[in-house]
Amino acid sequence: MTFCALHQRGLGGRRQQQAAGMLNTLLRPTMDHAVQQPISGAASALYPNHLSTLMQRTEEALRRVGKRHLLIPSGVTKYQFLDDRPYPFQVNPHFKAWLPLTEHADCWLVITPGQKPHLIYLLADDFWHLPPQAPEGYWVAHWQVSLIRTPDEARALLPPTADCSIVGDADAALADYLPDNAPALLDYLHYHRAYKTAYELSLLRAASTRAVRGHRAAEASFRSGGSELDIHRAYLAATGHNDLDLPYTNIVCLNEHCATLHYQYQSPVKPETSRSMLIDAGASVAGYAADITRTFSNEDALFSALIRGVDEAQRALVDRVREGVDYRDLHVECHHRLADVLIDFGILKGTAEAAVTEGISAAFFPHGLGHLLGLQVHDVAGFAASDQGGRIERPEGHPFLRLTRTLSAGMVMTIEPGIYFIESLLAPLRSRLPEERINWSLIEHLKPFGGIRIEDDVVCTGSMPENLTRDAFAAA
Numbered sequence: 470m471t472f473c474a475l476h477q478r479g480l481g482g483r484r485q486q487q488a489a490g491m492l493n494t495l496l497r498p499t500m501d502h503a504v505q506q507p508i509s510g511a512a513s514a515l516y517p518n519h520l521s522t523l524m525q526r527t528e529e530a531l532r533r534v535g536k537r538h539l540l541i542p543s544g545v546t547k548y549q550f551l552d553d554r555p556y557p558f559q560v561n562p563h564f565k566a567w568l569p570l571t572e573h574a575d576c577w578l579v580i581t582p583g584q585k586p587h588l589i590y591l592l593a594d595d596f597w598h599l600p601p602q603a604p605e606g607y608w609v610a611h612w613q614v615s616l617i618r619t620p621d622e623a624r625a626l627l628p629p630t631a632d633c634s635i636v637g638d639a640d641a642a643l644a645d646y647l648p649d650n651a652p653a654l655l656d657y658l659h660y661h662r663a664y665k666t667a668y669e670l671s672l673l674r675a676a677s678t679r680a681v682r683g684h685r686a687a688e689a690s691f692r693s694g695g696s697e698l699d700i701h702r703a704y705l706a707a708t709g710h711n712d713l714d715l716p717y718t719n720i721v722c723l724n725e726h727c728a729t730l731h732y733q734y735q736s737p738v739k740p741e742t743s744r745s746m747l748i749d750a751g752a753s754v755a756g757y758a759a760d761i762t763r764t765f766s767n768e769d770a771l772f773s774a775l776i777r778g779v780d781e782a783q784r785a786l787v788d789r790v791r792e793g794v795d796y797r798d799l800h801v802e803c804h805h806r807l808a809d810v811l812i813d814f815g816i817l818k819g820t821a822e823a824a825v826t827e828g829i830s831a832a833f834f835p836h837g838l839g840h841l842l843g844l845q846v847h848d849v850a851g852f853a854a855s856d857q858g859g860r861i862e863r864p865e866g867h868p869f870l871r872l873t874r875t876l877s878a879g880m881v882m883t884i885e886p887g888i889y890f891i892e893s894l895l896a897p898l899r900s901r902l903p904e905e906r907i908n909w910s911l912i913e914h915l916k917p918f919g920g921i922r923i924e925d926d927v928v929c930t931g932s933m934p935e936n937l938t939r940d941a942f943a944a945a
């Protein structure tokens with residue numbers, strides 16, 4: 470680590486003293502601030518290889534656009550209209566791919582093949598807010614670090630723009646260093662980001678472990694009659710997250726609310742009866758996400774059995790996460806499996822084939838089987854045909870599928886089938902389907918339970934899939 474900026478910019482003696490003090494902190498483990506837990510030793514041992522993989526990918530991506538440097542601004546704090554209140558800061562995912570910093574606005578990475586990567590780190594004098602702490606942890610020794618006091622000071626440390634490709638949000642940088650987000654560079658980096666390094670897998674495992682702590686607490690709160698807000702709070706307490714740390718807004722539904730796919734309110738009212746709970750809630754570790762859904766029933770034998778039916782189909786689909794499998798085929802297979810469940814329960818009559826081709830299964834399972842997962846909960850490049858661009862379209866009649874690639878080792882995705890009783894989707898079936906094809910009285914019985922989704926995070930490997938979620942539940 471070098472504090473070149475301190476010397477180049479002639480910062481005062483106090484800052485230099487601070488810098489010397491910082492050196493003493495470098496041997497401390499990197500903390501995940503929300504729970505003040507050290508990020509696992511496994512991740513820190515795997516970090517150097519992760520860095521060299523990113524460096525190789527970047528070298529090739531830069532070659533494709535004829536540039537020498539990749540610049541990555543972390544992003545800026547954005548303010549609400551006519552107000553001095555900031556929106557929650559969301560770091561540029563390209564930034565957190567390189568190092569476990571998620572709360573740091575106005576920083577830059579300068580990546581130059583053949584050179585130590587360079588972090589330009591804002592350490593502002595700010596008595597209004599808690600400024601970021603001096604950089605510390607397992608990753609620091611691999612970086613050249615320059616400290617700046619104001620965002621503008623980065624300019625003097627950045628290479629000339631003509632030599633750079635800049636990746637970031639349109640307004641996330643200095644006015645004379647606007648991101649170009651070169652398509653050929655992004656196509657390459659995004660395509661390969663689907664293949665996780667061993668370091669990334671260790672962080673995704675840790676994220677699942679953390680989310681599972683929350684899911685167990687949420688189930689206990691549901692069983693004891695908690696409101697949606699009580700359940701959400703129990704989840705947060707058990708994960709050590711606050712709302713802003715979550716990789717997406719928790720979906721916590723009771724009873725009929727389970728039929729709203731992305732139900733976003735957490736009612737504070739305790740229900741008279743807690744018939745069912747659907748909770749889709751994640752966790753973050755070092756910027757990597759878990760995305761897990763579980764559904765529970767408190768009482769009804771039929772709905773409980775239906776949960777088991779979806780669970781069985783879900784496990785079978787997880788088992789199909791193998792190299793060479795086209796995820797589009799897996800999604801269509803999911804429709805067949807869920808149609809079989811609906812037929813087994815007497816909700817539908819006829820064949821699964823007919824239910825799928827006539828679009829009947831889609832009235833009960835309207836969303837996609839899943840998506841890539843990593844630095845973003847819906848990770849990039851789910852449709853990428855190659856690292857040179859191109860798009861693999863969704864199969865006809867499946868407008869919400871978010872992943873169409875063929876699976877190979879290192880990809881991490883969700884497998885999240887569901888069966889829901891959503892009146893606006895069922896209504897067209899009422900006129901379209903003859904009485905003998907569908908059992909409306911069973912559906913009326915099940916509607917107060919809303920619906921079912923079961924979602925695991927799964928790694929495609931060279932052999933058996935690794936189920937991050939079920940492994941974490943088993944270990945809990």
Ligand code: GLY
Pocket residue numbers: 717749750760840846885924
């Ligand atoms: N939690 C959002 C999703 O499952 O895709």
Ligand code: MN
Pocket residue numbers: 760839840883885924
């Ligand atoms: Mn998901």
Ligand code: MN
Pocket residue numbers: 749750760761762924
């Ligand atoms: Mn989810």
